[in-house]
Amino acid sequence: MEVTESWYLVLGALLFIIGGTGLLIRRNPLVMLMCVELMLNGVNLTFVAFSRMFSDIRGQTVVFFVLVVAAAEVVVGLGLVVAILRRQPEATADDLNVLKG
């Protein structure tokens, strides 16, 4: 069996699905952020697979920018989690409904 690019696309889609499912079933904000990372990695794998498939390096350039934005997202997200859990140590994502105003 020869490994084609579509194998990588299927793997990336599976990672995206697993990450999205985890985002829905977990209520710990930290684990939810990790699930977002899983989804981003699935998409990154898809970009690199398409980059190889179409022989276009720009797919990998996009992945570089996704990495930077993911790093910024994690920094701000973890800052929010620290601020929330410091006020309310047992908080889950459901407890954020106090933000409704």
Place this chain on the structure above:
Amino acid sequence: MVDTIVFIVAAVICLSGAFGVILARNPVHAALMLVMTLFGIAVQFVALEAHFLAAVQVIVYAGAIVVLFLFVIMLLGIDVSQSLEIGAMQSQKIAAFGFSGAGLAILGFLVNRVDNAATGRPPVGGAINDRTTNVSQLAGTLFDDYVYAFELTSVLLVIAVIGAVVLARKPTRAQVEAGGESEGSDA
């Protein structure tokens, strides 16, 4: 043959790590499982000849982002907290089943219907450009076509760092005293 073995081993590592992230009760275990997935993806990047991204994946994701997660977990001391044992709500479970079922259905449809989706067609172009290395090609696009976007990412990172400092800062004694009894007003 070697390609197939590498792909399958790395894919199994990726998927088992991903399931570990969403099923682990303890967030420390979830973070370590995330490292496993990220290493598997780095292997796939090497197999796809994206060598620079494989290195960056290990350094930035496994080295920096997961360490940041672990740092926050340890800092808050929530690695033994009971609140993590709370299960999902019924509606969340239904939504999760719907999402994963729809995703898998679309995936199965595409694999079946799209021509040569899972087997068949060999790689179109092989290496992207055999004359230069992956790193220099990536640098060529990054510092030439996308140089403004690249500079903007540095602005984004500075904003993120400042935001994180502001968010995570403990209120000073003066602010706490000014807040007084109305504890909920100042954050």
